[in-house]
Amino acid sequence: MLTRTFDADVRVFFCPQFRYPVTDSQRPAYTPRGARRGRLTFYDEVHSKVYTVAERFPLQSGAVLERPQLVYETWGTLNAARDNAVLICHAFTGSSHAASHHPDDGEGWWETMFGPGCAFDPDRWFIICANVLGGCYGSTGPVSPDPQTGRPYGAKFPVLTIGDMVEAQHRLVRHLGVERLRGVIGGSMGGMQALLYSARYPDFVSACLPIAAADRLSPDGIAYHAVGRKAIMTDPGWNEGNYDPLDPPRTGLTIARQLAHITYLNHEAMERKFERHRAGEGGVGYGWAPEFEVERYLDHQGEIFADRFDPNSYLYLSRAMDYFDLGETEPLEEVLARIRARLLVVSYLTDGFFPLDDMRRLVRALKRAGVDTTSVELPSPNGHDTFLTDTDVIGPLVRDFLRNTP
Amino acid sequence: MRIDYETIIAWIPEGARVLDLGCGTGELLAELNRRKQTRGVGMEISTECVAACISRGVSAYQGDLDQGLADLRSDSYDYVVLHQTLQSVRNAALVMAEAARVGRRLIVGFPNFGRWDVRLQVLAGRTPRTPDLPFEWYNTPNLHFFSLLDFRDFCREQGLRILREAHFVKNRRIRLVPNARASASLFELEPRKGTP
Numbered sequence: 001m002l003t004r005t006f007d008a009d010v011r012v013f014f015c016p017q018f019r020y021p022v023t024d025s026q027r028p029a030y031t032p033r034g035a036r037r038g039r040l041t042f043y044d045e046v047h048s049k050v051y052t053v054a055e056r057f058p059l060q061s062g063a064v065l066e067r068p069q070l071v072y073e074t075w076g077t078l079n080a081a082r083d084n085a086v087l088i089c090h091a092f093t094g095s096s097h098a099a100s101h102h103p104d105d106g107e108g109w110w111e112t113m114f115g116p117g118c119a120f121d122p123d124r125w126f127i128i129c130a131n132v133l134g135g136c137y138g139s140t141g142p143v144s145p146d147p148q149t150g151r152p153y154g155a156k157f158p159v160l161t162i163g164d165m166v167e168a169q170h171r172l173v174r175h176l177g178v179e180r181l182r183g184v185i186g187g188s189m190g191g192m193q194a195l196l197y198s199a200r201y202p203d204f205v206s207a208c209l210p211i212a213a214a215d216r217l218s219p220d221g222i223a224y225h226a227v228g229r230k231a232i233m234t235d236p237g238w239n240e241g242n243y244d245p246l247d248p249p250r251t252g253l254t255i256a257r258q259l260a261h262i263t264y265l266n267h268e269a270m271e272r273k274f275e276r277h278r279a280g281e282g283g284v285g286y287g288w289a290p291e292f293e294v295e296r297y298l299d300h301q302g303e304i305f306a307d308r309f310d311p312n313s314y315l316y317l318s319r320a321m322d323y324f325d326l327g328e329t330e331p332l333e334e335v336l337a338r339i340r341a342r343l344l345v346v347s348y349l350t351d352g353f354f355p356l357d358d359m360r361r362l363v364r365a366l367k368r369a370g371v372d373t374t375s376v377e378l379p380s381p382n383g384h385d386t387f388l389t390d391t392d393v394i395g396p397l398v399r400d401f402l403r404n405t406p
Numbered sequence: 407m408r409i410d411y412e413t414i415i416a417w418i419p420e421g422a423r424v425l426d427l428g429c430g431t432g433e434l435l436a437e438l439n440r441r442k443q444t445r446g447v448g449m450e451i452s453t454e455c456v457a458a459c460i461s462r463g464v465s466a467y468q469g470d471l472d473q474g475l476a477d478l479r480s481d482s483y484d485y486v487v488l489h490q491t492l493q494s495v496r497n498a499a500l501v502m503a504e505a506a507r508v509g510r511r512l513i514v515g516f517p518n519f520g521r522w523d524v525r526l527q528v529l530a531g532r533t534p535r536t537p538d539l540p541f542e543w544y545n546t547p548n549l550h551f552f553s554l555l556d557f558r559d560f561c562r563e564q565g566l567r568i569l570r571e572a573h574f575v576k577n578r579r580i581r582l583v584p585n586a587r588a589s590a591s592l593f594e595l596e597p598r599k600g601t602p
Contacts, residue, residue, distance in 0.1 A: 342465065363467065364477040372447070374465045376456045397460050404463030 041106025042095040042308060043137045047073050050138070051130075051175055053168045063158035066147050070172050071138025072096050072130035075114065076122035082179040083206075086120065086402065087169065088129040089186030089193035091388075092317055093309055095137035098129040112391040119391075119398035125182065130172055132165045132193075134316040142312035143245050153312075155241025160316055162192045162324045163200070169193070170201060183402045184341075185209035187387035188353070189317065192324045198341045199326065207405040208341040209398060211387045212351050214358040215332055215365065216325035221353060224263045225318040228256030232311045241312055253311040254302035261301045262352075264384035269350035270294065272381055327365075336369035343373040344401045346387070346394060353384040374401070409577045410592055411437060414487065414513055417570070417594055418442055422484040427471055427505060428491030431455050432464035439464065449475075472496045475504040481599075483508055489515040489592075493548045502564060506597035512566065515592040518573070520553025520585040538589045554584060554591045566595040 048071045057065045073096045078085060088098050088110065099108035099120070113119045120127050131139040134157070142157040173181065184194045184205050191213020198208035217225075235252030237243055265273065274294040278284075285291045290299055326335050343366060347359035356377065366373040378393055380386040387394055411434050418424060422444050426435050429448025432455075438444045448466035450456050459466040472495055486509030488501070493516050495501045505512055517538040527534040533543040541548065552560070554573070561568055573580050573588035580587055 344460070367467065367477045368479055370482070372445075372465050373467065374456065374460060375467045375469075376453060376460070377468050378453060397457055400461040400463075404460070 042097055042109070043071075044073060044097045044101070044105060044108075047101045047105070048096060048138055049073070051172045053133075053171050057168065059158055059164045060161045061159055065133075065140065065158065068133060068140040068168065069138075069144075070130045070133065070140075070168055072128060072172060073098070073101070074129075074176070075099065075101065075120065075127040076125050078126040078177055082177055083182060084124065085126045085128060085173065085176070085178040085181050086183045086185065087173060087181050087197070088120070088127060089165075089169070089184065089190035089197075090129060090132065091186065091188040091190045092321070093305070093314075094131075094190070095135065096129045096131045096139075097137070098127075109388060110391070113395055113398065117399075119395045119402065121399075125402070126176075126178070128173060128176065128178075130169050132189075132317070133168045134160045134165070134313060134320065136310035136313035141310070142241070142316055143310050152245060154243070155312060155315070157312070157316060160320045162189070162196055162320050165320065166193050166197045166200060170197065170204075181205045182405065183207040183209060185211070185398065186213070187211040188213050188384065189321050192321065195326060196324075198339045198343075199335050202338050202340040205339075205341040207344070207402055208339065209344045209346070209401065210362075211346040211394065212348055212354050212359075212384055214354050214362040215327060215336075216358075217321050218355075218358055221263070222322045224259055224353075225322055228259050229315050229318060231255035231259070232315060235311075238311065241315075243311075245310065248306075248311050250306045253309065253314060254306045256311075256314060257305040257309075258298040258302040261298055264351070264353055266350050266352035266355065266383060269352070269381055269383045332365045333369040336366055336371055339366075339369070339371050341372075342401075342405050343371055344397065345373060345375040346397070347375070347377045348383060348386045349377055349379050350381065350383045351386070407437065409574055409579060410489070410515055410572075410590060413572045413579070413592055414438075414489065414515070415441055417513060418444060418485050421445070423482070424485045424487060425449065425478070425483040425509065426487040426489070427475075427501070428488065428494075429455070429459065429464070429466055432459035432462045432466060434487070434489065435459070435464045435466075436462045471501050474500070475508050478508045480507050481510055483510070485509055485511050485513060487513045489513065490517070490590075492516050493550045493552070496549060498550050499560075499564070502560075502566075506564070506566060506595075506599075510596075511569070512595040512597070513592065514557075514595060515590060516552070516557065517548075518554050518585065518588045518591050519551040520555060521589055522586050525586075536589070554588065557591070557593065561593070561595060565598040567598060569594040569596055 051070045053068045057068045094109050097108045098110040099114035131137040133139055134141040136143050142153045146153045181204055184197045186194045191210030194208050194210045198205045232238055232249055232252035235249035237249035277293040278291050279293055279296050290296050326332055345363055347356055363375045380390055382389045415438055420442050424444045424446040426448045429435055429450050432448055435446040435448050439446050448459055449469050450466050451470050456466050456468045486505040492498050523536050524534040572592040573584035574590045
């Protein structure tokens, strides 16, 4: 039973062969931790390329990053008109490795969306995916060395916004010679980037596809992030952010991830997925060992995540999501009215992190702003993470929407 | 192409902003966009239908008409189309009032309950089943049954001026005694709106 429950997640969440690229070069200085448990990888040494965003890159906060770098991967080729590019913005804990480049590669986190006749067909599109600024899969972030000291930035890394991530990626896209993006797509944090990108560069984007992402993070989303961060920052191993990346505050990160996984499924999805099933013999243990399936699931998710993610990165990326609010400084509808792209907004009925109410608020504002919008609300047992786990549903929608957008 | 679709396409001018309530798989909107360069958008309750719209290249919102159109601004569309939709919404008067608020003109199409074969079946003491109303009483999606005479009364009460009508039998347009003969009817309406 336990195994079956995990089956749907295995492809996405067993993420072995993780590498911490702690220098800004392509070659990671640390060897992977944890055993290789599947084929999924988050960092591809062979096919990743590095782009230096700027000598000095000003952030929204006013801070300046010196020579920040993005690690990115591409699939397919840019056409002569330079208008067949699709930018994939990854979610919170994703990376540039959205898909393998040949059969010997490790699978990417959106592997099943790629291929002939699929959403991301390299014969048709020039597909770009970059690790976000602040991430821990090669791009400049808290695990990168601070040029001032040569040691990892840690908590001295400046706080980032979704806008900073978009700005850096836009420069990369321009650097690659793209004249106009056919599409910008992403789930969750990636959807935030897609929305902001389309509003900030309206003449540059033809299709915008935010999936399980609204115009702002809700107060409960911020609350869950705050508690997750507290778990990391009160772990003695965190040490004000100055831990050895080889010996990170694992317990705190594990708890943060477990909490996040509780938010990804709404009440109904939790009931359906776990009920009150017990693992093993199914008897009452009268003790503290995890015996309910939901407990074992969270333990499992926490453990595999701690093998592959950096706690400081977790702090920075979650904070960036907290700050995201398209309608913060001017009315939401006015911001959205600038968008010239066609929109496809995908919501999941069981999403606990971007619940239907939040998604419908975005769609309502898009309607009132007069943006050419298509919205679809999909059923799924897997809540917020459905865009990763059930690509058979969104795959054809994304494929057709990209093809049909001039 | 179906004659009712052809009629709607003929009635709607080039480049109009069109909202199709209950757009189904987007067939009508796709034709309108192609032949009249309209800027069409649909609204549909079914996920599968919205997916079909996406694969046709038609924009559509997934939503329930009975939840209202409050999200949409008044007069934001040149035409609101309610084709084979009105009989299956719960609150038909509310949906019509909202459609009239949102659109400058309406096009409404529905199965005519005044047709002779329907009358005969009612006379025989049966719930009518016809090619246009093919369902049994227990599984029909149609919640309202009305004739074109009923609909004309309804338009008068709702302050909707009838600009033109078309009546069909099978795939043919008819003009004589439509209430007894037409299987389906199409109306173009103009809401009487107070100046804002």
